[in-house]
Structure formats: C-alpha cells, structure tokens
Amino acid sequence: MSEETTQNPSEQISDDTPARLPTALVYDDAFLAHRVPNDFPEVPERVGLAIAMIEALLAEGTLPAEHVLRLPVRAANMEELAAVHPEAYVERVRQAVADLVEAGGEHAKPRRFATEVYISPGSYDAATKAAGAPLVILDAIGEGHARNGYALVRPPGHHASADRAMGFCIFNNVAVAARYAQRKWGWQRVLIVDYDVHHGNGTQDIFYEDGDVLYFSTHQYPFYPGTGDSTDRGTGAGLGSTVNAPLPAESGWSVYDPIFRQVLWPLADRFKPDAVLLSAGFDAHWQDPLAQMQLSTADYSDLSREVVEIADTYCAGRLVAVQEGGYNLDAVAQCASTLMFALTGSDKIVDNLGLAPPLNYRWNEEAIVRALLDLHDLTGYRRKPRKPQVREQPAKPQE
Numbered sequence: 001m002s003e004e005t006t007q008n009p010s011e012q013i014s015d016d017t018p019a020r021l022p023t024a025l026v027y028d029d030a031f032l033a034h035r036v037p038n039d040f041p042e043v044p045e046r047v048g049l050a051i052a053m054i055e056a057l058l059a060e061g062t063l064p065a066e067h068v069l070r071l072p073v074r075a076a077n078m079e080e081l082a083a084v085h086p087e088a089y090v091e092r093v094r095q096a097v098a099d100l101v102e103a104g105g106e107h108a109k110p111r112r113f114a115t116e117v118y119i120s121p122g123s124y125d126a127a128t129k130a131a132g133a134p135l136v137i138l139d140a141i142g143e144g145h146a147r148n149g150y151a152l153v154r155p156p157g158h159h160a161s162a163d164r165a166m167g168f169c170i171f172n173n174v175a176v177a178a179r180y181a182q183r184k185w186g187w188q189r190v191l192i193v194d195y196d197v198h199h200g201n202g203t204q205d206i207f208y209e210d211g212d213v214l215y216f217s218t219h220q221y222p223f224y225p226g227t228g229d230s231t232d233r234g235t236g237a238g239l240g241s242t243v244n245a246p247l248p249a250e251s252g253w254s255v256y257d258p259i260f261r262q263v264l265w266p267l268a269d270r271f272k273p274d275a276v277l278l279s280a281g282f283d284a285h286w287q288d289p290l291a292q293m294q295l296s297t298a299d300y301s302d303l304s305r306e307v308v309e310i311a312d313t314y315c316a317g318r319l320v321a322v323q324e325g326g327y328n329l330d331a332v333a334q335c336a337s338t339l340m341f342a343l344t345g346s347d348k349i350v351d352n353l354g355l356a357p358p359l360n361y362r363w364n365e366e367a368i369v370r371a372l373l374d375l376h377d378l379t380g381y382r383r384k385p386r387k388p389q390v391r392e393q394p395a396k397p398q399e
C-alpha cells in the first residue's frame with residue numbers, strides 16, 4: 001500500500017489505509033422471496049442470517065461503517081441477461097413463474113423447474129436481481145464510489161449454463177457480470193476465481209472458447225456436478241483460459257494454500273486481469289453438510305485476501321464477490337462477514353466454529369500443484385506463506 005495521504009492522526013480511522021474507497025455491499029430481501037420446498041438445502045436463511053450478522057458488525061462498529069457502501073439492488077434487464085442467456089431462456093423462466101402465480105396465486109407452493117431448481121412466485125424477481133446486484137457494484141467501482149464489493153445474493157449462479165438451469169442456479173450471475181464489465185466498462189480481461197466446493201460447470205461452458213475470460217476453479221472431485229477435470233482447458237481462442245483444480249475430498253488448507261499461491265498467482269501474473277470476479281461459495285467449509293472439504297473460516301479469509309491482493313496488484317482493486325453456495329447457516333454467515341472484512345482490507349475473522357478435526361493423513365499437495373503447473377505451462381512462483389501449512393488447533397475457538 002502506498003502512503004499517498006497523510007491525515008491528521010486524530011481523524012484517522014482504524015484502518016491503516018484511510019484513502020481506500022469503501023466496499024460496496026448489495027443485498028435485498030427480494031432474495032428471501034425465492035422459496036424452496038422443505039428439506040431443500042438452498043434456503044433463504046443462508047443470506048438472511050449472513051446479512052443480519054454483517055449488519056450487527058456494522059452496528060457495533062467492528063466493521064467500520066465508513067468502509068462499507070450499501071447500495072440498492074436492481075434487476076438485470078433483458079439486454080444484460082442476453083449477453084449470456086438466450087432471450088428465449090430468460091422468457092421461459094419468466095413465463096414459468098407467471099404460470100405458477102396464475103395457477104396458485106402469490107402464495108403458490110414452489111414448483112420444480114429443472115434438476116435441483118425450484119421456482120416460487122418471487123423467483124423471477126429474485127433471480128434477475130441476483131444477476132443485477134453485481135452490476136450495481138461494477139458501476140459503483142467504475143464511477144469511483146467503491147473499491148470492490150460483495151453481492152450477497154441468491155439464487156446462486158455458477159451451475160447455470162446459457163440455456164439451462166441446474167443445481168440451485170437459474171441465471172449465471174457471475175457470467176452476466178463478466179460480460180457487463182467488458183461491455184459497459186471496457187474491462188476486457190476478466191478473471192473469475194471460483195472457490196465454491198462445486199465445479200462451476202455453467203461458467204466454464206459459457207466462457208470455454210473465450211480467451212478474454214479466465215475461469216479458475218478449485219472443487220471437490222469427483223463430486224457434483226461431475227465436471228471440472230483438470231484436462232478441460234478451454235478450446236479455440238479459449239485454450240488455456242479454463243483452469244480446473246479438482247481436489248480430493250478432505251482437502252484443506254495444506255492443499256488450497258499452495259494452489260492459490262503457486263497456481264492462481266502465476267496465472268494472474270500471465271493473464272493480467274482488468275477486473276476480478278469471485279464466485280464466493282462457502283461450501284468447502286468443514287462444517288458444510290453437502291461436501292467433505294476441510295477449510296475453516298480463517299482459511300477462507302486467507303484465500304479471499306489472496307484474491308483481493310491479485311485485484312489490487314493488477315486492476316486497482318476491482319473485484320466483485322458474488323455469493324454462490326454454502327449450506328451450513330453459521331458457516332455461511334461467518335464466512336460472509338469475514339469476506340466483508342477481507343474486502344475492506346482487514347484480516348479480521350468472525351468464527352466460533354474453529355478448525356476441522358485433524359486428519360491422520362495428508363494429501364501430497366506438491367504432486368497436485370506440480371501436475372497443474374505442467375498442464376498449464378506455469379513456472380513455480382512461491383510467494384511467502386502467510387501461515388504454516390499445518391496449523392495448530394487453537395485451545396478455544398476464536399471469536
């Protein structure tokens with residue numbers, strides 16, 4: 001960080017970078033109105049509890065209000081959605097919701113729309129606003145009001161391909177954001193980092209032949225949705241701009257950390273993004289009920305801060321985090337709050353869940369990293385580790 005401004009110490013806020021623009025935060029209760037059947041994992045409370053925790057941190061001043069810019073959501077319009085999705089697909093979603101309301105009224109029960117996707121009367125509004133929220137943040141960044149931002153949205157997006165909803169996702173929110181960043185703001189080279197525990201098959205598909213969008217994903221493998229092999233590298237002009245890091249179940253910090261430092265960083269060095277998007281799924285948390293990874297909230301903080309640093313290094317901090325998965329409500333709320341700290345330049349964490357129980361074995365992360373470096377013709381780039389690769393279990397959970 002440069003020291004471009006020297007303020008009167010009495011006026012200095014607690015952060016040591018007072019000139020930093022705030023982090024935009026976009027959330028709307030419309031996201032709660034996308035309802036799902038009982039026992040479905042992707043529930044409204046995921047974002048409801050997360051925003052409540054962030055608001056509590058703001059109210060008590062732990063998250064300084066001057067570091068956060070709350071902005072109202074807007075729905076993505078047809079032109080913005082159509083940069084990714086055929087208009088006929090968008091219309092099919094709208095019509096399905098309209099039919100549901102016509103048949104059952106505003107309180108109609110959720111109805112199945114696609115594999116693991118339900119719609120309710122509020123779903124079209126929620127889905128178009130989930131796609132629009134990142135665009136609000138991109139505009140705030142482009143207009144100089146925010147440094148970066150967090151779209152705390154649902155339904156999530158990274159399993160949605162151009163013309164198909166699946167896996168809780170209707171529109172591919174991060175893909176719509178990438179196209180908007182290019183078309184509206186001229187940020188042509190967009191890096192998408194996806195640390196959701198699932199492979200973002202939709203995002204990969206949409207940009208598979210596009211060399212201007214680098215899609216990087218860490219995911220449990222083999223696992224839902226079955227895609228994401230490391231040999232998928234893109235095609236045509238997009239060859240090399242899809243980078244999959246499929247990881248065995250029970251991977252934790254010792255695997256994720258070198259992949260971010262030794263694979264993601266040299267990729268970013270080579271690609272030099274104009275903007276960075278983060279598919280922020282918190283289902284690689286060790287408490288997640290759907291997956292079997294070992295990340296803690298503190299680990300997520302470190303990974304997020306690597307992505308923040310990449311954006312700081314290459315594109316003046318331009319980074320939009322877009323909520324994807326995460327199905328343990330406490331883990332999601334704490335990781336979401338911790339992501340807000342990371343985006344504001346802080347290493348604070350909110351965590352009463354602690355670390356995963358230690359394994360009695362360890363994956364050979366060096367072999368995993370080596371294979372990815374060879375596959376993508378990267379030379380090792382070992383930044384100094386922030387933390388030991390095997391951590392001590394704290395005596396008691398951190399607050």
Ligand SMILES: [Zn+2]
Binds near residue numbers: 198324
């Ligand atoms: Zn996921």
